Amino acid sequence: MKAYTSLSEVKDAIQKGETSCQQLVEFYLQNIEKKKHLNAFLEVYTDEAREQAQQVDQKLKNGTAGKLAGMVVGLKDVLCHQDHGLQSSSHILEGFISQFSGTAVQKLLEEDAIVIGRQNCDEFAMGSSNENSAFGPVLNDADNTRVPGGSSGGSAVAVQADMCLVSLGSDTGGSVRQPAAFCGIVGLKPTYGRISRHGLVAYASSFDSIGVFSKSVEDSALVLEVIAGADEYDSTSARVEVPAYSQALQKQDKPYRIAYISNTLESEGLNSEIKASVEEKLQWLKSEGHTVEAVEFPLLDYLLPSYYILSTAEASSNLSRFDGVKYGYRSPNATNLESMYKKTRSEGFGAEVKRRIMLGTFVLSASYYDAYYTKAQKVRRLIKDATDKLLSSYDFIVLPTTPTTAFRLGEHTADPLEMYLADLFTVQANLCGLPAISLPNGTDKEGLPIGLQVVASAFAEDKMFAFSKYLMEA
Amino acid sequence: MKIDKATLQKIAHLARLDFEEAGADKMVADMTEILDWVEKLNELDTDGVEPLTNMSAEQNVLREDEAKEPLSHERGLLNAPKKDSDYFRVPKVME
Numbered sequence: 001m002k003a004y005t006s007l008s009e010v011k012d013a014i015q016k017g018e019t020s021c022q023q024l025v026e027f028y029l030q031n032i033e034k035k036k037h038l039n040a041f042l043e044v045y046t047d048e049a050r051e052q053a054q055q056v057d058q059k060l061k062n063g064t065a066g067k068l069a070g071m072v073v074g075l076k077d078v079l080c081h082q083d084h085g086l087q088s089s090s091h092i093l094e095g096f097i098s099q100f101s102g103t104a105v106q107k108l109l110e111e112d113a114i115v116i117g118r119q120n121c122d123e124f125a126m127g128s129s130n131e132n133s134a135f136g137p138v139l140n141d142a143d144n145t146r147v148p149g150g151s152s153g154g155s156a157v158a159v160q161a162d163m164c165l166v167s168l169g170s171d172t173g174g175s176v177r178q179p180a181a182f183c184g185i186v187g188l189k190p191t192y193g194r195i196s197r198h199g200l201v202a203y204a205s206s207f208d209s210i211g212v213f214s215k216s217v218e219d220s221a222l223v224l225e226v227i228a229g230a231d232e233y234d235s236t237s238a239r240v241e242v243p244a245y246s247q248a249l250q251k252q253d254k255p256y257r258i259a260y261i262s263n264t265l266e267s268e269g270l271n272s273e274i275k276a277s278v279e280e281k282l283q284w285l286k287s288e289g290h291t292v293e294a295v296e297f298p299l300l301d302y303l304l305p306s307y308y309i310l311s312t313a314e315a316s317s318n319l320s321r322f323d324g325v326k327y328g329y330r331s332p333n334a335t336n337l338e339s340m341y342k343k344t345r346s347e348g349f350g351a352e353v354k355r356r357i358m359l360g361t362f363v364l365s366a367s368y369y370d371a372y373y374t375k376a377q378k379v380r381r382l383i384k385d386a387t388d389k390l391l392s393s394y395d396f397i398v399l400p401t402t403p404t405t406a407f408r409l410g411e412h413t414a415d416p417l418e419m420y421l422a423d424l425f426t427v428q429a430n431l432c433g434l435p436a437i438s439l440p441n442g443t444d445k446e447g448l449p450i451g452l453q454v455v456a457s458a459f460a461e462d463k464m465f466a467f468s469k470y471l472m473e474a
Numbered sequence: 475m476k477i478d479k480a481t482l483q484k485i486a487h488l489a490r491l492d493f494e495e496a497g498a499d500k501m502v503a504d505m506t507e508i509l510d511w512v513e514k515l516n517e518l519d520t521d522g523v524e525p526l527t528n529m530s531a532e533q534n535v536l537r538e539d540e541a542k543e544p545l546s547h548e549r550g551l552l553n554a555p556k557k558d559s560d561y562f563r564v565p566k567v568m569e
């Protein structure tokens with residue numbers, strides 16, 4: 001069976017009688033089995049997916065099927081799916097069963113998407129290589145000696161290697177776009193608040209966003225259209241109307257205005273082949289009659305430091321709920337309540353999660369709060385104002401998704417700072433709450449995928465999708 | 475910012491974490507390195523800048539204060555490591 005790259009292809013094939021949901025599920029299950037060594041899935045819902053496929057096939061026959069009938073999806077292990085396991089790839093949530101479905105997951109199910117399993121990731125979505133999982137690393141299908149990126153590594157690889165058509169991940173500092181770039185697929189992080197966070201395990205609440213992995217821009221648009229919107233369970237979810245993104249993918253008639261950040265392209269750590277691939281695309285846009293201009297962004301070097309202060313502070317607060325009382329792992333070695341908390345957390349969390357909790361606790365502690373936390377909040381305001389100002393005179397900022405292509409397993413595990421640099425170009429969108437997408441843009445000499453990133457104004461996903469489709473067809 | 479062992483232990487207690495000898499040394503080194511790195515922010519003049527504290531475009535999202543049961547008692551206790559019929563159980567707090 002051929003691998004489909006969009007739901008519209010799948011639907012055509014179903015209509016022509018070339019395939020069915022049941023056949024699709026078998027195809028993906030076989031691939032999951034064949035590619036087991038990639039370690040992308042933590043759990044596969046074999047029987048349930050087969051049953052669901054049968055029901056959706058019936059609905060398709062009856063003409064009662066939802067918008068996503070024929071779409072087989074996987075969920076990053078940070079999304080609540082009622083009566084299914086959820087661990088955030090951590091020992092501390094051992095045995096946890098979701099008591100409800102998160103809003104995004106619920107909306108997928110209501111439109112007849114078939115959920116095939118839950119996917120490996122960095123523990124609590126903290127990492128850029130998927131090497132921080134309690135269940136071991138995920139391997140990149142393009143080269144098994146390399147990482148898939150993170151933190152949503154399993155979700156990216158599952159789409160890359162045809163184990164499902166679409167995955168839902170989460171993006172706090174680049175955790176959808178960076179692995180999408182490393183795996184050669186489309187990765188979307190929408191505007192902050194566009195998708196309800198209800199039922200998403202919290203890492204850093206003012207940054208967290210659910211995101212979408214797909215092979216086509218169309219699917220990204222369609223899935224966002226289904227899962228976006230205001231939600232009574234998340235007071236930060238935006239009440240801005242959700243356009244029919246999938247119906248508005250035509251590029252605008254007048255030329256686009258595109259900015260690229262020159263000090264991004266000149267940054268020291270940027271791989272020369274990635275730089276060339278961005279420049280080539282910019283050149284092409286120019287030749288097509290669009291305005292393409294270089295701008296300076298003097299705050300570039302302050303993005304990651306402010307991101308790490310603020311995100312670790314929020315993480316230390318969010319992760320205080322894992323104390324062994326209400327769910328998950330409880331240390332058997334405790335002698336009293338306090339030692340129960342401490343032993344449970346020390347035994348249950350991995351090294352990177354502890355490091356971030358410690359940093360976050362430090363920057364929030366009474367003596368250092370103003371010097372670190374408030375300072376970073378002020379810098380965040382400067383970054384957001386400068387970026388919004390740029391986007392008031394341009395439609396998009398185009399930049400590389402990542403400084404390098406997929407690195408080798410173990411290459412950056414010794415030094416946390418080296419690993420943090422992998423998010424250099426992606427954190428800006430999270431610091432500013434802006435929508436951004438990573439698009440496949442060729443490969444390097446070794447055949448490793450390169451990603452191109454487009455950042456747009458808040459709630460301008462419709463425009464961003466249309467432009468992305470145009471870029472992909474170039 | 476050089477983190478010393480005493481600061482580390484104080485922060486660890488606040489975070490309800492324990493670090494054994496080897497782990498503590500590594501954490502001291504990592505935290506010192508990362509804090510030195512984030513101190514780059516001090517190069518920026520932020521006098522008079524209002525801290526950005528909230529990313530949501532929404533304000534005052536309120537609802538009626540109605541009694542509901544979003545999660546049943548049984549489901550609430552479903553994942554408890556130790557429970558009885560009504561409560562989460564923890565080690566004894568008072569002698």
